[in-house]
Amino acid sequence: MSKPALAIVVDGQPVSQPRPRVVRTSSGKSHTYMPSEYTSYKELVAWYVRSALGFLECDGSTRWSLILNFHLGGKRKRNDIEKLAGTIMDALQMGGLYKNDEQVDHILVNKWRGAKKPRVQIQAWVVE
Numbered sequence: 001m002s003k004p005a006l007a008i009v010v011d012g013q014p015v016s017q018p019r020p021r022v023v024r025t026s027s028g029k030s031h032t033y034m035p036s037e038y039t040s041y042k043e044l045v046a047w048y049v050r051s052a053l054g055f056l057e058c059d060g061s062t063r064w065s066l067i068l069n070f071h072l073g074g075k076r077k078r079n080d081i082e083k084l085a086g087t088i089m090d091a092l093q094m095g096g097l098y099k100n101d102e103q104v105d106h107i108l109v110n111k112w113r114g115a116k117k118p119r120v121q122i123q124a125w126v127v128e
Helices: 036-053 081-094
Strands: 006-011 021-024 030-033 064-071 104-112 119-126
Touching: 006 036, 036 081, 036 119, 064 081, 081 104, 081 119
Parallel strands: 064 104
Antiparallel strands: 006 119, 021 030, 064 119
């Protein structure tokens, strides 16, 4: 297999993509937001992506293949694999790897529990 176009490791406990939260304001209107733990983690991963890409310009026509390896620490109740992947896919888009996650043709997601060093390993290859 060839060298990936992107290969990064983000240390720390991976964060699952949560449901949006809805609150009512005093005026009776609804306000929707995402929890700060999720948005902060997504921004952190996006920063790693931007740093690794440097000045590489990614466009809307490039097709991608991804490998996501999640090493989970502690005893979190739920870490659904598709929610973990969703956070990273959103962060990859935010970081500029692709314009839309529709550009991802292949994805392999692995999850391990009980890691002494929680992290996510992200690899991305251009599909020829």
